Amino acid sequence: MIDEAELSSILASDGMWTFAYLDHHGDEPQPAQHSRRHALVDELRKCGAPEPDVQAVDDAVASDAGIPSPSVIYLLVRNGAAEVVERFVGRRLGPEQVGYGRIPPVLPLLRHRADDIRYVVVEAGREGAHLRVELAGRTGAQEAAEVEGRTDSLPKVQAGGWSHKRYQTHSEEIWKQTQSEVADALEGIVQEQRPSFVVVAGDVRARQLLEDALPAGVKAITIDVDAHTKADGADAGALDDAIVRAIDERLGKAVTDARDRAAAAGGRNGAHGVREVVAALQEAQVDTLVLDARELGTDETLEALDAEPWVAVGEDDRAAARSLGRVQAAEALARAALFSGATVLVAEDQEPPAGEPMPDSPVPEPFAALRWPRENGVAGSV
Template sequence: MSDPRLVKLLGRPGPWTSAYVDGPSVLPQVEEEALRRSVRERLEGAGAPADDAAAVESTLAARNGLPSPSARVVLVSAGRVELDQGFVGARIGPERLDHAAVPRLLPLLHHLGAATRYLVVETSRDGADIHLETSGRGRSDADAEIEGDTDGITKVQAGGWSHAAYQRYAENTWKKNQDEVAAAVSDLIRQEHPAFVALSGDVRARQLLADALTDTERELIVDVDAHTRADGADSTELDAAIARAIAERDRSIIGELHDRAAADSGSGGAEGIAEVTAALQQARVETLLLDGRMLDDERTLLALDAAPWVAAAESESLGAGVLATVPAAEALARAAVLTDAQVLIEDDEPTADDAPREDRPVRDPVAVLRWADDTGARDES
């Protein structure tokens, strides 16, 4: 489903000034000022009005509280900032500075499409800290702390009958505490539908918590063998496990989309600019998948001011006005947003830092359709 604020934004007249740049850094103030000044000058060189370029520069000067590195998208029209959004993590690709009849959406959609909602549970025998997170935001969506019973929390090394009794008492206390944590986790899973649950903390507490969850809930657990709830604990292992889980989820989603688009001789999907454009014109696209390399592709389409929103030629506009000739990926993504479709961008698999980029052609856009059209099934030959 499209972001309602983007749909509203795209309904406003242009032209638009767009900036996709690095967020606040740890550079000395004089160097940051020079970078912002460079952004303003390059925007003016791209045709942006002075008021727009100045608005971008002023917006970038206002720190948004995100840690470095981060990325920032700013969209301005008629000297007014219509969107300013930051994302934790480095930019995905080069800076984009542009002035055109329609806003440059792909950097923003790239980050939004990669966002993953998940739970982080850092547990110990006396309770847990629970965080609902969305990747790229740099802050928790919600936090909860479960403070369990601490009476007799440590197993006492006594002898004979009293030793066994204390052991049982301590174990029962741990179990009671983790039952309480499990109830809170179950509620969040049911309400928020996280992609996974990153579970770290004391090893026995993790075991008891997992035992208290249902089989379906346990399938969401990404177990992290690190006691991150301890004072001064290092979160490196937890952060790495979360990154791996997000990457695995992304691969799974992309693979599923390709499978759905190809099923039944391709009747439920569209592939290639012409097919995908036609499907968007009919508002049949549920999810649009673009190759990350298509962001720099030289092919173009027409962006329209009303439905069908995108066309290869004016003869396909159905009476809508032509706003501009724009890169094909931007035109397809804009039409997808305006017809309530999801947009995802498929990046190359990560390689070693010093490995050369794979030499391959740009993959065609792929769409999963809302309803199949048997007459439009792709030829398997």
């Protein structure tokens, strides 16, 4: 996975791009996969994509066999080489997009990357624990570790009397020692990886002992899940649900924090509406750009530029940059935010309760939390 600085460097270079943002269908029957790939190749050729690019896209999609569904792939290809290949677990955010042009869409990629929240999963048992670092929306663990405790503990079901009590005490002490080792390993991972949260599942007594052994800083970001995932045949549904809720809460908090920062100092720390946000982006003043998912389909357009300030409302504010054409406003804002090192967040639609229609409310305007406050209500002034 390339970082935002490398991505912006790639996108800022002049030239034409073949792009695709598609659902994965790696678990479909082979005939269906072949049919879908043929349709993709035909569509790319109709868009004018050169044959080496078409082949590179087809190869990337063909290599997705076996990837879980739902999941998506984002591709940027030039001169027959796939320069950006990103795969995300989960549903597609917005329509599929396939094309060839100077301004590839960046919002699908940035929208998924906003979900790239790092977290740690601990599946604890009395004999030890499995720890893994994961990145939301990505397949596979980023890092994994196993802590194995002593194996000379005895189960608590023993003969009665003093012997039984001695065996219980012996086992309990070993379990405590094991979970203390797990806590030490977890503390090291948290210090190194800086996750947003830790989810602990597994044996109930092991979880209790682990929580008792955790330092305050780790305990503050830990979520306990009542799911015995270490048991044979255990259902991980409760664990998965807890992870999804934690991710959604943190994304919502990031948007709320940006809104609060934009409202600070009587609103001088923010820019609201397309024109104010454009002005702030032109001064590289934007720290966090927030778009609403419903904005992504509006008809409003802006000029996408080939150099700083990267975006303009019209010819009057292009500076010395050359226009690459007009694109949908949210795309143009996100592109300029990427080039200026700003964070891009998208407030996703909240699903209404089952059986209820989506509320018909006005589409919120884009806003930005700024790196420094505006003076006299004018973005770009210091």
